Amino acid sequence: MNKDKTILLVEDEQIAFHTILETLDFYNYRCHGVTTLQEALEIIKKVPFDLILADYMLPDGTCLELLDAVRKFRFDLPFVVITASDDTEIIHKALDRGASDFLKKPFNLKNLPSIIERNLERRRLEQKKNSPQKATVLLKTIKALIAALEAKDPYTSGHSLRVARHARMMAIALDLSEEEQFTLELAAILHDIGKIGMPDYILNKASHLHELEYRIAKEHPIVGSNIVGKIDELKEVAAIIRHHHERFDGSGYPDGLQGEVIPRLARILTIVDAYESIVSRRVYRDAKSSEEALHELAKSAGTQFDPELVKVFNAVMHSELAGKKMRLKIEDFTDISDT
Numbered sequence: 220m221n222k223d224k225t226i227l228l229v230e231d232e233q234i235a236f237h238t239i240l241e242t243l244d245f246y247n248y249r250c251h252g253v254t255t256l257q258e259a260l261e262i263i264k265k266v267p268f269d270l271i272l273a274d275y276m277l278p279d280g281t282c283l284e285l286l287d288a289v290r291k292f293r294f295d296l297p298f299v300v301i302t303a304s305d306d307t308e309i310i311h312k313a314l315d316r317g318a319s320d321f322l323k324k325p326f327n328l329k330n331l332p333s334i335i336e337r338n339l340e341r342r343r344l345e346q347k348k349n350s351p352q353k354a355t356v357l358l359k360t361i362k363a364l365i366a367a368l369e370a371k372d373p374y375t376s377g378h379s380l381r382v383a384r385h386a387r388m389m390a391i392a393l394d395l396s397e398e399e400q401f402t403l404e405l406a407a408i409l410h411d412i413g414k415i416g417m418p419d420y421i422l423n424k425a426s427h428l429h430e431l432e433y434r435i436a437k438e439h440p441i442v443g444s445n446i447v448g449k450i451d452e453l454k455e456v457a458a459i460i461r462h463h464h465e466r467f468d469g470s471g472y473p474d475g476l477q478g479e480v481i482p483r484l485a486r487i488l489t490i491v492d493a494y495e496s497i498v499s500r501r502v503y504r505d506a507k508s509s510e511e512a513l514h515e516l517a518k519s520a521g522t523q524f525d526p527e528l529v530k531v532f533n534a535v536m537h538s539e540l541a542g543k544k545m546r547l548k549i550e551d552f553t554d555i556s557d558t
């Protein structure tokens with residue numbers, strides 16, 4: 220029943236490690252177990268966990284370091300801290316940094332499923348709370364912000380809105396919920412907002428960027444997600460912005476997340492953003508045709524992009540292009556008949 224939920228256990232004490240893993244397996248959770256902070260920091264970039272259960276004291280640090288790393292890209296992932304200590308300072312520190320719950324050692328293993336379920340349920344409720352209506356009022360301000368960014372960089376003028384249009388087409392093709400659709404569209408509109416803090420000469424540079432300039436340019440997903448993340452209702456949008464330059468094979472930035480650990484909406488945004496950039500004229504190169512752009516995306520499916528989503532985008536764009544050709548034919552026909 221719970222096989223669709225994946226849990227990470229970080230515990231260095233051998234007996235606790237094995238008994239917790241066995242219990243989770245008994246209650247049908249899929250579970251990965253690691254014993255050090257380093258291993259945990261690695262695996263969270265590769266496996267899309269639904270909940271983390273971590274012992275406070277680990278051989279190479281405390282689970283607070285793991286919590287900090289997780290909160291950078293999974294702001295809503297339930298994180299339960301296991302601790303043998305009664306120290307309220309530890310509890311306060313962990314809560315301050317975004318821990319969702321505590322398990323005091325020793326604990327009754329039978330209680331594990333209800334602790335896990337209560338944290339998963341809390342997350343579901345919080346996701347529901349972020350209704351599209353709350354964010355709607357912000358839309359106008361956001362568009363003004365985008366206009367300010369595009370005034371700085373004429374070559375990307377209209378880019379965000381075109382990306383949002385294609386994102387909407389993907390959302391419909393993938394049958395995303397109304398909330399997801401709205402989140403994706405907002406993230407698409409705002410994805411490059413972090414460039415607002417970038418020096419103009421880097422933004423508009425026609426030649427190759429030097430290493431330092433490139434490093435500054437690569438900051439924009441973090442800057443953007445920090446700006447947007449200040450608004451509580453837009454935390455999820457902020458996470459998508461942070462990850463719109465991650466690559467499916469894990470070699471992207473800023474966090475080097477891999478495969479399905481990259482939020483799905485960010486994987487969609489990466490594809491539509493790349494497509495839009497290829498078909499637009501940029502300061503450093505000419506525009507390419509839609510067919511060429513789709514070909515480039517297909518070549519990077521599995522390395523840069525989620526291969527399944529590239530297939531969907533390809534189908535969406537082909538039906539869009541076919542529709543355009545059809546409309547052109549009808550217009551041609553109307554022209555002839557008018558003369």
Ligand SMILES: [Fe+2]
Binds near residue numbers: 463464
């Ligand atoms: Fe970007």
